[in-house]
Amino acid sequence: MSSGSGAQRVSSTAAAEDASPGRCSATPSFKLSQLLALRSPTSGHIAVDVHPVATEDDGDGSSNGPADDGFISRPAVHFVLAFDDLTYSVKRPRNWWFGQTNRHEETRALLDGISGEAREGEILAVLGASGAGKSTLIDALAGRIQRESLRGAVSLKGSPSATACSVSSRLTSCRTTSSGAPRRRRHHHRRRGPARRVGRERRRVSIGIDIIHDPIILFLDEPTSGLDSTSAFMVVKVLQGIAQSGSVVVMSIHQPSYRILGLLDRLLFLSRGWTVYYGPPAGLTPFFSEFGHPIPDGENPAEFALDTIRELEGTPNGTEELVEFTRSWQEKPLSRAISAASTGAEHKPSLTLKEAIGLSIGRGKLVSSATTSPGGGGGSSASSSAGTTTTVATYANPWWVEVWVLTRRALTNTRRTPELFLIRLGTVTVTALILATVFWRLDNTPKGVNERFGFFAIGMSTMFYTSADALPVFLIERYIYLRETAHNGCRRSSYTLSNAAVALPPLALLSLAFAGITFFAVGLAGGAQGFAFFALVVLASFWAGSGFVTFLSAVVPHVVIGYTVVVAVLAYFLLFSGFFVTRDRIQGYWIWFHYLSLIKYPYQAVMQNEFGADPGRCFMRGVQMFDGTPMGRLPEATKVNVLNAMSRSMRVDFNSSSCITAGPDVLAKQAVTDLGKWACLWVTFAWGFLFRVLFYLTLLLGSRNKRR
Template structure:
C-alpha cells in the first residue's frame, strides 16, 4: 500500500477520490496542483517529501503526532480488497404495442401484441470499471440502463440483478446508486457551485459540518474540471451560462456528490463535441477508479473514448451481439468473418455492420448466435480463472463490501460503519431529517426567486392594475339599491380575479417537475418535505399580493366595516389566494403540459364563478347541480365578503321611494312615487314614508341566500380548501412520480 502523510491543520479530503488514486495519477495531478478537497494543493516536491516521510515511518521512524495518514489505495486491481460486482442474467422486458383498427386479421396474427425491448440480456460490471452499452437508436440501450437502475416497474422485468451475489433491495439501491438522465435538468439561475452545494446539503448527512460539505464540493468541482465555471450560472435560453459540456459535468456532479457505489448514465456524451465528450468520460473513469461501478449507454464513442472503456455490450433490437472487452473486438469480428480494418474505428465498424445485418433478410440472428458460441468458447478457455473468481465472490458478502467501501471513505448518503444484520440497514433511507430538507428547499427556492424578480413583479403589477381598475370603476359606492347591485358585482369580480391571478403558479411545478422526479427517485429528499416547502415559500408572496389588492380597493370603493372590516377583507383575499394557488398547484401535478393546464384552470374557475351564487341564487340552482355550488371555491370567499359588508344592522340600503328603483316605476316622477307609496301604506296598514328603511343588510343577505355560514366559517372553509388541495398534490406526487417504466 502507498501511504501519504498529511498535516492535520488542513482537514482531510471529504471523499475517496484522492485516497484511491494510483500513484502515477497522483504524481501527474500534483504537477498541475489539482489535489484539493480541504488540503492545500501540494507541489510535486511536497508530495514526494510526504511519501518519503511515510517510507521512513515504515522503516521504523516515529510519526509526529500532528500528522495523519491518508490511504491512497493500491494501483494494482488484483490487490484491491472486497470489490463490487453487479451481475445481471437473462433480463427480458416487453411492452404492449397499439395496433390500428384497420389492420387485417392476418396482420394481427403475424404481429404479436407485445414488443420485446430486452431479450435475454446477461453480463456483469465491476468496481473500478466502466461498462458501456452501445447500439443504434432503438436497440434497447436506455431500456437496459433503466432495468439495471430499477427504473422499470416491478413485474414487468424478468431475470435477475444481483450485487455481489445478493438481490438488490429497492431501498438500498436508491441510497447507494445514482442515475444521470440524458437531459440536463438544472435550475438555470443557480451557479455551478450553488447547484453542487445544494446537492451536497441534500445527499450528505447533517452530521457533516458546513466546511466539510464545502470541501467536498470544491474537490468535486476540481475533479469535474469546473473551477473556471464555478461562479457562473447554469443559464437557459434567456440567460447566458455555462457550455454544454460543463452542464453535462454539473449534471453528473449533483448525482455523485454522495460518492455512490453504482452510477448509471443515459448517453452522457449526447449532444457534445468530441473534446467535451472525452472530458466527460475521463471524469467517469476517475469516478470508477474511486471505487464505483459506472454503467452508461453511448451511441457512437470516438477512438479516444473507446480507450477509456473497460467493458462493452453491443445491442441490436434488444439482443446482445457482443459482450466483452474493447480489446477483443478485432478478434471477435475477425472470427465472425468481417475483420476490422486497421484504419477504421472499431465501434463505428461494428455499428455499421450491425445496421447492415439488421437490414438484411436474416437480421442479426447469425451474429447473436455467433456471440453465444464465442462466449462459451472463451469461458471454457478461462475455466480455472473463472473458478478462482467465483471462489473470491462467494467469500464476499454485500454487507461486508458496503462496510469496506464506507470505511474507505465512501459517503453514501450518511452511511456508517455500524450496521445490523441486513445490508440495507447500514444506510438510512434519507440522509437528513425532513426539517433539514425543508430548510434547504426553502433556501433554494428563495435563491431562484431572488435571481428572477421580474416574475413576482409582473404578478404584483397585474394585481395592482386590476385593483386600480376596480377602484376607479366602483369609486365610493352609495347605499342605494343600485349601490347594492354594484357591490355584489364588485365582490364577485374581485373574488374570481384572485383565483384567476393564481394561474401563474401552474408552470412553477411544471418547470421543476423532472428535477423533482430525478431528485426524489434516489431519495435526495422526501416528497412531503417538497410539498411543505413549496407551500411555505409561496406564503410571503401571497400575503404581499393580498395586502396590495386589499389596500387598493377597500377604501376606494367605500366598503363598510372600518379597520376590522378591512382586516377581514384582507384575510379573505389571502385565503382566496391560498386556496387558488393550492388548486392550481394540484392541477400542475396532474396535467403535465402548460397550455393544457391553463385551459383546464380557466374552464374550472369559470364554473366555480357560475355556481358561486352571484349569477343565480342557491335556491334557484337545479338539484342535480347543487353539489357543484358547494365545491365552488369562489362561493365561500364571496359569501364571506358579503357578510362582512352587509352585517351592520343599523345600515339601511333601501329607503321609501328607493324601493321602486330597478323596477318599471323607477322612471316615474318623484311625486308620483310618493303617492304610490302612500296608497301602498294604506293598503298594508303600515306607514311607509320616503325616509323609512325598507331593506337592511340582513335583508340583502337573505335575498342572496347567504344564511348558512358566518363570515368566519367562510374564511375557515376557504383556508381548508387550500390545505385539501395541497394534500391532493402530495398524493399526486406519490402516485405519479415513481419515475419508472410500466
C-alpha cells in the same frame, strides 16, 4: 450531511440524462472541475481533482492514461452488479381502421436475453445505434421498469433481484449540492447567471450534481451527448476516477472516440434488443476477425463495430448470425483469456453483500447507523466494521434539512427570475386598478348593492384565475423531482412543504396589493378591521387557488390540458358560487357542487364583511324601492304620493327617509347566511391545505419514474 467527525456522505444511484433548461434551472453555474471537487479525505470524503484531464499530454508528449491523476488507486472488487437474461417487451397499440382492429395484440421486445455484469472499479459502456435498447437497459438496471414487466434477474453481489433493488434504492441521497458546497455556490452566483449557461454546461452541471455524492452505483444515459471531444473525454475520465474509487459505473454512449474507448473496461453492444458483443475493448479485434470482418489498422474499433452492425441490420437476416456468433464466442478460451487479461485477474467476489456494504461504509461511501458490539473499541475501519451492525439509512438527510435545502433552492430560482413575480404582480395590480375605477365609490343605493355583488364575484374569481401561473411550475420541475425521488433521494413530504412555504410569501404581497388598491377606492365598509379581514380573504383565495392548481399540475401530463381543465373548473365554481344563482334556487342535484365551489366561501365571506359589519346601515330608503321598476321613471312627487298611499293602506309609517332594506336583509335575500364570515375564511384556507395534501398523495402514489 455530517454526523460527527467521521461522517460520510450517502452515495447515490443516478441517471444522468439530457439536461433540458427546465431540469437544470435549479443548479448553479459551476465548471465541472469545481463541481466535482469533493471534500478532502480528512473529512471522510474522496477528493477528486479533474484539472489534469483538461490537457491531453503529461508534458513529455505522452498521452493521458489512468495513471496517478489525483484519484484513489483501484481497490479489490467487492460489488458486482450482475444481470442475467433480461427481457422486456411492450405491447404495440392496436390499429383502428374503419371499425376494424387487430384481434391479436402484437408485442415488441426491447430487450431480449441480455446478460452481463458491471464490477466495482470498472466502467461498463452500453453501445448501439438509436433504438438498440441502450436507454431501456439502463432503466432496467436502475430499477425504473416495473418488476412485473421485466423478466430475468438483476443481482448485486450475488443477492437476488429483490435484494438488489432494495439496496440500490437505499444507496441514494437527496441532491444536496446547495448544502454540500454553499461557499462555492455563492461565489459563482455572483459571477455568472443562469441565462448565460449554454447547453453543454447544463449537461456537465447535471452530471456533476449526480456524482458529487460519491455514489456506489452510477447509471448514466449518454452523458457525453452534445459535448465536444475534449469535454466528453474529460467527463469519462472523471467517471473512470469515480469507478476506481470504489463505484460501479454503467453508462450508455452513442459513438465513443478512440481516447474514450481506452477508458472503458467492458463493452456491451446491442442491436434491436439483442447482445451482439460483450467483453473488453481489447476483444473487439479478435472478435470481428473470427467473425469474418477484420478491423482495418488504425480504425476506431468501436466505430467499425457500430458500422458493421448497421450494415447487418439492413440485410434480410439482420444480426441473427452475429447474435449466434456472440453466444459461441463467450465460451471460447480466447474470449475468456482476453477478459481475464483486461482485469488483470479473475476477480471473484469473496464477501457477502452485508460485508461489502460494511467495507464501503468504512471507506466513506455510505452513511450508516452503526451499533458497536461489546468490546468493539477502536481499531482499523476494517476491523471495526466487522464488529458493528450497519444499516444504510433510507434517507441521507433529516426531514428538516431536506425542507431547508429545497426551500432555499426554490427561493434562489425565484430570485433569479424576478420577472415572473413582477408580471403576476402587474397583472393583479392592473386588475385591481380596473375594478377600482369601474366600481369607484359605490353608494348605499339598490344600484350600489348590485354593483357590489359584481365587484365581489369578479374580484374573488380573479384570485383563482391568476393562480393558474403555478400550473407549469411542477410540470417544468417534473424531471428534477422524479430524479430526486426515484430512489428515496428526497421525501415527497419535504417537496410538498417546501413548495407551499415558497408559494405563501408572494401570495401575501399580491393580497396586500389587491386589497390596498380596491378596498378604499370602492368604498367598502368596516374600516381598518374590515380591510384586514378583506385582505385575509384575498390571501385565502390565492392560497386555495394556488393549492388547487398545484394539485392539478401533479395530475395532468401537459400544460395545455392543465390550463383547459383549470379554466373549465373555475368557470363551474363561479357559476355555482351563489352570485348568478342563489343557494336556495339551485336544484337539489347540483347543490353539492355549490358546496364544492372554491369561490363560494370567499364570496360569502366578503359579502358578510360588507353587509354585516353595521346592521343599521341602510341600502334602500323610501322612494328608492321604485328604482328599477316602471314607476322609477315617474316624477319624484308622484312617487312620494304613492308611498304615502301605501303607508295609509298598510298602516305603516313610510316616508322618503324610511329604511326599507338593511345589510342583514341583503344577506338573507342572497342566501349567504348558512356560514359566518370567519367560518368561510377558515374553510377557504382549509381548501388550500386539502389540495396540498392531495398533491402529496398524488406524488406518493402516481409520480413513479418507472416504465410499465
